[in-house]
Amino acid sequence: MRQAREHGDHHWPAWPFRKRAAGPGAAASRGPGSQLAAGIPVLPVLLVCGVLFVDILGGSGLFWLPLLAAGPALAASTNGFRGVLCVGFLAAALGGTLGASDGVPARELAVVLSALLAVTLASALASALRGRRERVLAAVRSVAEAAQHAVLQPIPQSVGPFRVAVRYSAAAAEARIGGDLYALVSTPHGVRLIVGDVRGKGLPAVGTAALVLGVFREAAYDEPDLLAVVGRIERSLARNLGPDDFVTAVVVGHPGEGRLEMVNCGHAPPLLISASGEVVAAETTRPAAPLGLRALVGESPCLEVLPFSEGDQLLLYTDGVTEARDRARAFYPLAEGVARHVSDEPEHVLTAVHDELLAHVGGRLHDDAALLLLRMQAADRSACAVGPVEAPGGGLPPAERTGFTSPARLGC
Structure with a gap:
């Protein structure tokens, strides 16, 4: 996910949220190039030594010496400006010594060494600019990580009667941020959760995701009716989104034992x-229409009631999972993958599915992908104190009247 990133504890967003030091050790955390910059430029030095070795074996004097400029040029892409200067001056010293011992005319040798020093200085400048851009990028990524961490708050392993596992992978890997959203809260009306997908991805989608999650977390506590929670999100998006923006989402609640x-x-x-x-x-x-588009359709969403008892699990996901394609352009079969890896441990299920998804796409996802798995551990008798939830228009939800004869029953 490097487009895919896993949570270390299976409940954080897949990018590792960490504070970067501003001191000398910070360079070591920015990648292989930064690690080389803090040490000896081994590869450029080996290249310089190789050119000198070929020149000594060939005994051709001036013929191979111009290739010494490849040393500092290579160092510019892997090392800091000090490393570039060291490689350049080493190449100049060794080239000058070898040229003098081979009897190269002083004028020609001076031209070669001058060109070598010019390449060294230009490479040192390029290395310094590259280091500055890397520091700016690291700062931007830190801000993006902080923003994503604020939007997608960590979900604990256990919430009420549920075990929970989460996997999140952003397509905009360099920013480590995406347009998928999820949240799970325990409220006086039972455990409630949302998984959604904002139109678009990357930084432009973060504001919309933050808006949806903020309204959801507040409404989930205030509204006893799940449809009222969705209605508040819809009204907020209608006021704040553009005409072409929308959010697809699934909102789930656990009002009492035996149903969702x-x-x-x-x-x-x-x-x-x-x-x-x-x-x-x-x-x-x-x-139902996605959130933000209800005014165009004119129809309200309806309530579904699902039988859900001890040992049952519910997997919510975004289209970045089901629309992931392999080289043959075949979609990832999520239902089959889940069936292959069913386990009593939600973390193990998502780890296996996540790894299989990456193998399916060749290690690179092209869209944000989120997975949230909920497992009923044991009946929560205290949750029954919430009482039966009334369907719109009064009365018990249709699932209670029908006895859960289907995996999903309409409660419109």
Whole structure:
């Protein structure tokens, strides 16, 4: 994900959130080039020695000496300006000594050494500018990481009766930030979560993702009805988004033992994994428009009720997972992958699916990808104190009236 990045603890965003030191040790954390810059420029020195060795064997005097300029030129791409100067002056000293011992005319030798010194100075300047750009990029990436960390807050391994695992990979790898969003909160109305995908990716999508998550976290506490939570997000997006912007999302709530509530707004259907290992898609019977586009459609989303008991799991994901293609342009079969790796440990399931996804695409994802897996550990008797959730218009949700005869029942 280097387009894919895993969480160290399986619940943080896949990029490693860390503070970069501003001191001398900071260069060592910026990559192989920075590590070489702090040490000896081994490869450029070997190149200079190789040119001198060939010249000695050939005994051709001036013929090979101009190639010594390749040493400082190579050092400019791998080392700091001090390393470039050291390589350049070493090449000039050795070239001058060898040229004098071979009887090269002083005028011709002076021209070669002058050219070598000019290349060294130009390479040292290029190395200094490259180092400055790397420091600026590191600062920008640190800001992007902080922004993403504020938007996608870590999710604990256990929330109420659930075990939770998360994987997130941003397509904009250099910024380590993307347009997918997720959140899970424990509220007086039960555990509630959202997984969504903002139109676009990278920095332009961060503001929209932050807006959606901020409204969701507040509304999830305030609103006893899951549809009211979605309604508040919709109204906020309608005021703040452009005409071409939207967010697909699935909002899920656990109002009491034995069931989940789900509102799907134009998003990919979650996968319901039974305790026996069967994997089925929780399809919605009446598709709803993505968040931000309800005014164009004129229809409100509907409530789905899913049977969910001990040992069951629910996988929510974004289209960066299901639309990932291999070299033959075949999509990644997520349901089949999950079925192959079903386990009682959500972390193990997502680790295996995540690794298989990367292998499918050849190690490079071209879209943001998020996976959130929820597993019911044990019945939470205290959650039942919330009481039965009324469906819009009054009465019990249809799932309670029908006895959960289907993986997903409409509650519109």
